[in-house]
Amino acid sequence: MQDALVRRLSSPVPRYTSYPTAPHFNEGIGPQVYTKGLARLGKANRLSLYAHVPYCDRLCWFCACHTKQTLRYEPVEAYLKGLHAEIAAVGRCVSPEAPVTALHFGGGSPTLLRPDDMVALKRCLEQGFAFSPEAEISVEMDPNDLDEARHDALAEIGMTRASLGIQDFDPKVQKAINRIQTFEQTRGVVEAARQRGVRSVNCDILYGLPYQTMETLAETVRAVISLSPDRIALFGYAHVPWMKKHQTMIDEAALPGVVARFEQMTMAGEMLVTAGYEAVGIDHFALPADRLAVAARNGTLRRNFQGYTDDQADALIGLGASAIGQLPEGYFQNMPATGEYLRRVEEGGVAVVRGYALTDEDRARAFVIERVMCDFGFSFADLAIRHPLFAATIRAEACGFAASDRDGLCRIEGDRFMLTGAGKPFARTVAAAFDAHLSSGRGRHSIAV
Known part of the structure; x- marks a missing residue:
């Protein structure tokens, strides 16, 4: 049954x-509508910023994000120049009295950036927007990118939450999704972040991956629990090869069926609750003192393009190729293709190409x-x-x-x-x-x- x-x-x-x-966004929402909406944000509006870095030095086959692989840094440098220009243009549209209460660096792999570029990007954002002293700064991290200089740069930009993609520690599963990452690497990144004062660590686990079994997933969950992260996201792998062609590299015959996925999800969730984590929404778990768990208990939990959050901002401003934002009027998305994104920024400062008026x-x-x-x-x-x-x-x-x-x-x-x-x-x-x-x-x- x-x-x-x-x-x-x-x-x-x-x-x-x-x-x-x-899928319901339309091209009738463009730069003019967007800039008018930005101009209406003032002192009473708390802002959340999302900065997108659409590059990785390896392409994980499970990934459904807007990103591309590059083994050269020149495209990243060119992109950052355009991103700086967009930040300046958008910042000029927004009242300097509107406080930024949260900033999230996503990707792709933001930790691919050179240390000086990380610091320069944060300074550009600070020049364009008014940051609250208590603003939360979160960064998506790939342990394979990180070294001491990058850890120091992340500390310099004020990172308060480190978000690590783990997915699965089983070697066979990692090979099948092209994501080789050892437990020791991951533990080293967690320790380095905490040594530099990061107060919140999030780890992502995926179920429903190729060759994943109840036993291998349980081993991964136990390993993640041993790191004592403040939050854990337990996502189901979204197999969408019609949208992300690189997912065709994954052997569909090796994927668990829907009943097996459900059993994996249930088992992993029960393990996390037994370990002292509180269930938050459909796929997050947090220690009782974590802000996400507190928000879930008091009814202030929110959901936006980054998933579950305690962020109570009135507007989310998306920066970078493909980034999506939300203003009181509705949703706005930038051009996804990086080359066209850069051209639009160079010509007009903003790169919104579609959206939705609520x-x-x-x-x-x-x-x-x-x-x-x-x-x-x-x-x-x-x-x-x-x-x-x-x-x-x-x-x-x-x-x-x-x-x-x-x-x-x-x-x-x-x-x-x-x-x-x-x-x-x-x-x-x-x-x-x-x-x-x-x-x-x-x-x-x-x-x-």
Whole structure:
């Protein structure tokens, strides 16, 4: 019975790091709309910045990010010149009184940058924006890139959270995904970050990888726990070769089936909870004192393009090729192709090529979907206060979904629509029930577990 339920409820659905999701963005949203939205950000608006570095010195075959491999540093230098120009142009549009409370360097591999370039990029951002003294600075790190000079540079830019991609420590799995990384390397990076005062360490683990078994995954989880990271992300591998051609290098016959994936997810999650981590949303775990765990407990957990966060910023500004941002008006995405991104920045300072202008109904549904993904439910009263025009419609949909639910995924309890324990692993599937755009058929998605 359980296996049949897993198969039936694992149909591809969005990951809901935004609503509407990226396939619904359109080219009617361009630089003029974007700069006007930026100009409206002022003293009362907290800002979060995302800086994208779309280069790696090796291409991991599992990766679904916007990145490319380079063994030469010249393309990176040229890209950084354009990124500096975009930062300056965007910064001029935003009030100098708007405080930056969070900055995330993503990729690609930001740690591919030379130490002096890391420091110069942070200085450029500080010249363009007003940073709060308490701003959180997080960096995605590839242990294979790092040396003492880079560790020192990361300390100089004020990194407060180190995010390490681990995926799996089993040699056979690593070879199959072209991600060779030893436990000793990883432990050395964690120790170096902590020695330099980093107060939060995040580690990413993937399940559903080729040749991965319950035993090998359990070994990886135990090894990660031994590092005592503050947060652990337990992601399901998203096999999307129609979108990321390098994933064709992965032998599909070696991938675990959907039931095996579900069993891997369940086992790894139980191991983390037993080790003292608190479950956060569908795929994160955090120590009880960590800010993410606190946010999950007090109902302030958020979800954006980086996944689960405690970031309460009013606007997310995306910088770099393919970067996506969110302003009160809606979503904005930069040109993904690096060459065209650089040309657009050189000509106009900004590189937005598409986006989405939110309607009142979109905002109401975005609120509901985010709460389902973060809290596994939502309050009808809260919905009515925040989005009165669409509260009755969405409440009727929620009650109808609960009434027709034959799998015990959810229930109506007083004022709340709630997922049950059985329903929580399928939160993406439940959230999709409130997605008014999903039936348009735009975009293909990864399986739901």
